[in-house]
Amino acid sequence: MVIWADCSESGDCSRSIRSLVASILFHPEGARWALQCVRRSKILFYLSLLFGLGGMLYIGLGALNDLRGPGGAHPYLRIGSVLLLVAAAIGTCAQIFLRRDYASLRLQIQDISQRHLTGSHVEAVSSDLLPLTQAVNELLETTEQSVSESVMRVKELEIQLKVATNERRHAEAIIHSISDAVLVSNNFDEVVLANDTAARTFGFELGADRLPIDQIVKTSSLTELIRDMRTSGSRNSHRVVEHKMRSDQGMRIYKVTLNCVADNGDGVGGVVTVLHDMTRENEVAQMKNDFVSSVSHELRTPLASIKAYVEMLIDGEAEDHKTQQEFYEVIQGEANRLSRLIDNILSISRIESGLVQTNRKPLSLPLVIKEAIEVITPQAKMKQIGLVEKMTPAFYQTLADKDMIYQAVLNLLSNAVKYTPEGGTITVETQVNEHKHTVTTFIRDTGAGIPESDLPQLFEKFYRVERNNGMAKGTGLGLSLVKQIIETAHKGVVRVESQVGVGTTFSFELELCQ
Amino acid sequence: MAKKILIADDESHILHVISLKLRNAGYEVICARDGQEAFELATSQLPDLLITDYHMPCLSGLELCHRLKHEPTTSHIPAVMLTARGYHLEPQDMQQSGILLMISKPFSPRELLTTVNEMLQKAA
Numbered sequence: 001m002v003i004w005a006d007c008s009e010s011g012d013c014s015r016s017i018r019s020l021v022a023s024i025l026f027h028p029e030g031a032r033w034a035l036q037c038v039r040r041s042k043i044l045f046y047l048s049l050l051f052g053l054g055g056m057l058y059i060g061l062g063a064l065n066d067l068r069g070p071g072g073a074h075p076y077l078r079i080g081s082v083l084l085l086v087a088a089a090i091g092t093c094a095q096i097f098l099r100r101d102y103a104s105l106r107l108q109i110q111d112i113s114q115r116h117l118t119g120s121h122v123e124a125v126s127s128d129l130l131p132l133t134q135a136v137n138e139l140l141e142t143t144e145q146s147v148s149e150s151v152m153r154v155k156e157l158e159i160q161l162k163v164a165t166n167e168r169r170h171a172e173a174i175i176h177s178i179s180d181a182v183l184v185s186n187n188f189d190e191v192v193l194a195n196d197t198a199a200r201t202f203g204f205e206l207g208a209d210r211l212p213i214d215q216i217v218k219t220s221s222l223t224e225l226i227r228d229m230r231t232s233g234s235r236n237s238h239r240v241v242e243h244k245m246r247s248d249q250g251m252r253i254y255k256v257t258l259n260c261v262a263d264n265g266d267g268v269g270g271v272v273t274v275l276h277d278m279t280r281e282n283e284v285a286q287m288k289n290d291f292v293s294s295v296s297h298e299l300r301t302p303l304a305s306i307k308a309y310v311e312m313l314i315d316g317e318a319e320d321h322k323t324q325q326e327f328y329e330v331i332q333g334e335a336n337r338l339s340r341l342i343d344n345i346l347s348i349s350r351i352e353s354g355l356v357q358t359n360r361k362p363l364s365l366p367l368v369i370k371e372a373i374e375v376i377t378p379q380a381k382m383k384q385i386g387l388v389e390k391m392t393p394a395f396y397q398t399l400a401d402k403d404m405i406y407q408a409v410l411n412l413l414s415n416a417v418k419y420t421p422e423g424g425t426i427t428v429e430t431q432v433n434e435h436k437h438t439v440t441t442f443i444r445d446t447g448a449g450i451p452e453s454d455l456p457q458l459f460e461k462f463y464r465v466e467r468n469n470g471m472a473k474g475t476g477l478g479l480s481l482v483k484q485i486i487e488t489a490h491k492g493v494v495r496v497e498s499q500v501g502v503g504t505t506f507s508f509e510l511e512l513c514q
Numbered sequence: 515m516a517k518k519i520l521i522a523d524d525e526s527h528i529l530h531v532i533s534l535k536l537r538n539a540g541y542e543v544i545c546a547r548d549g550q551e552a553f554e555l556a557t558s559q560l561p562d563l564l565i566t567d568y569h570m571p572c573l574s575g576l577e578l579c580h581r582l583k584h585e586p587t588t589s590h591i592p593a594v595m596l597t598a599r600g601y602h603l604e605p606q607d608m609q610q611s612g613i614l615l616m617i618s619k620p621f622s623p624r625e626l627l628t629t630v631n632e633m634l635q636k637a638a
Contacts, residue, residue: 293599297569300598304620305527311623312531317538330527466571 020045101126109136118144181275184261187268189213189227201247201275219245222273226258230271235262242278252279294462294476298341302334309334344477347407348461351484358401358489362513365398365405365430365439366391372409373428376417383422390429398439398510400490408485411478412443412506419471419504420447432512440509449500458496459483467500486510516542517634520561522552522578523596524570528619532565535623536630549573553581556588562634565626568597576603579611592633596621 020034034045104125112120120140124133175182175193181201184193190210199206204216217223222243229239237260244253255276263269309327318324350356373387380387416426424446431440450458454465462476486492486508498504519541523529526547533543544559546552550572556564564582566575573581575595582588593612595603598619608616614633617626 296600297598300619301525301528304598305525305531307620308528308531308623312535315624317534317623330530334527 101129183273185213186270191216226271229258233260302338305334306331351488360399362397363400364394366394368406376413379417386425388427392430392432396432397513399513404485408482411482416445420445437512438509442507444505446503450498518542518561519563520544521565522546523567549578564593583612
């Protein structure tokens with residue numbers, strides 16, 4: 001609504017007046033005086049917004065040059081002056097009320113803002129500001145609702161964060177308790193999680209920032225494997241491959257298990273790589289195969305003789321009594337060989353697996369050695385081998401299982417007799433080292449000797465020195481049993497020194513009794 | 515004239531029992547205790563058949579057969595392989611080494627003699 005009071009002759013709504021009217025809308029006071037030039041006449045205007053009426057007061061007092069006349073004031077001027085005073089009074093009153101209401105409204109809003117009052121409303125102080133008050137109250141309600149929702153959401157997120165943190169700790173604990181090497185990489189091929197075994201395997205420090213997988217895994221073929229898995233695998237992809245990797249301990253074989261980690265969508269967010277070191281398992285499996293193969297060979301050989309000779313006797317191939325007797329002796333000998341072989345295998349197996357209960361008592365080694373020498377003497381005599389004894393006094397005792405030590409000494413003496421040519425010498429000696437609190441038994445022969453290249457494998461099961469194979473029969477288990485008896489069952493040490501063509505010295509060291 | 519058979523085995527009892535069985539059947543038998551000795555006897559005596567153990571010192575039974583197969587004078591000698599380890603050779607490998615048969619230990623001397631008779635009859 002516009003109160004129009006244009007006193008000028010040229011009163012109309014030209015462009016300049018329109019801009020004047022527009023300017024009041026943005027005037028901070030809501031009212032103004034203005035001198036505007038309209039059609040070459042200067043016209044005085046008073047403009048004011050009428051808030052309560054929702055309109056505007058617009059008064060044009062006419063051109064200044066028309067207001068002055070010789071006969072005093074122009075009639076228009078008088079009417080205009082009254083209108084002007086009325087308009088000014090209305091405008092001023094409206095402004096005063098408006099400012100008061102506005103200030104009250106502002107104070108209420110400031111109070112709500114400063115005291116964070118919830119559920120507060122702004123009271124309408126006048127009908128003029130009622131729409132504004134309603135709008136402010138609506139805004140307050142909407143804001144309060146949004147804040148309430150945000151607080152709930154933050155609480156939910158805090159709970160989710162705690163759950164996620166706990167889950168991550170669980171995952172870390174699980175990963176660190178795995179004995180295999182575990183690497184978790186993200187979709188940028190950075191390692192985000194790894195365990196101690198992985199750190200040891202790849203030689204990096206845990207806790208470092210997300211390092212690219214290339215910097216941790218130096219084997220390019222493995223990094224390619226992980227990258228391929230991420231790029232070509234689907235979210236539930238699983239792959240197991242055998243992978244060889246060089247390390248400080250030589251070439252090692254790993255079973256690598258790769259699993260894709262699903263991201264939030266349908267894609268792959270990373271890869272979990274688990275490396276299981278198969279090297280030792282493969283070695284054990286190979287040793288087991290070799291052992292079964294060797295046992296099979298060693299059992300079949302005497303069995304073949306027994307079966308063949310028995311069949312010859314049945315078929316009457318042994319015509320005279322002497323040949324028959326010879327066949328019986330072969331069968332008996334081979335049956336004994338088979339029996340010894342089985343005993344040795346079982347003894348080794350029992351000691352290795354810890355099944356044998358050692359009956360350790362204070363024992364005088366010279367006495368046990370003498371018993372073994374007595375048993376071996378007939379065989380030595382047959383080859384004219386001299387047996388020399390250099391024993392320590394019997395009061396030096398060691399805590400040992402008599403039967404086992406007897407078996408070990410007998411095996412060493414038996415070997416010495418087998419591989420010493422006729423006319424040779426075998427010396428058995430015990431030496432006490434009181435400083436080390438040990439007693440060492442030496443069995444020296446003047447036999448064929450063992451090549452240096454054979455020494456490292458000498459105590460392995462079924463290992464036989466090929467060079468001396470033709471000199472005597474053997475199962476290749478005797479020395480292995482000696483090692484098991486001395487080192488596994490008695491925590492002692494077995495040693496060997498040899499020179500081809502000169503002789504061999506086997507020795508074992510045991511701790512003296514307290 | 516009796517056929518000549520070379521037996522190679524480092525187990526003296528096996529060597530003895532096979533040689534006795536074959537001699538009683540009328541064959542001429544020569545014995546070797548390792549692969550190297552067997553090779554020397556085979557090249558010098560040119561036997562009609564070789565019976566060899568697989569696992570022997572110096573030269574294994576398989577190496578012995580390989581070497582004999584590559585010698586012009588001995589390449590025709592058929593071989594029977596004895597094994598206590600249950601080794602299995604592919605037919606192609608057996609053919610390339612001149613091995614006609616693999617026999618596992620323990621074996622029957624009676625069956626071995628029958629096999630030898632058949633082989634030598636076919637060769638004749």
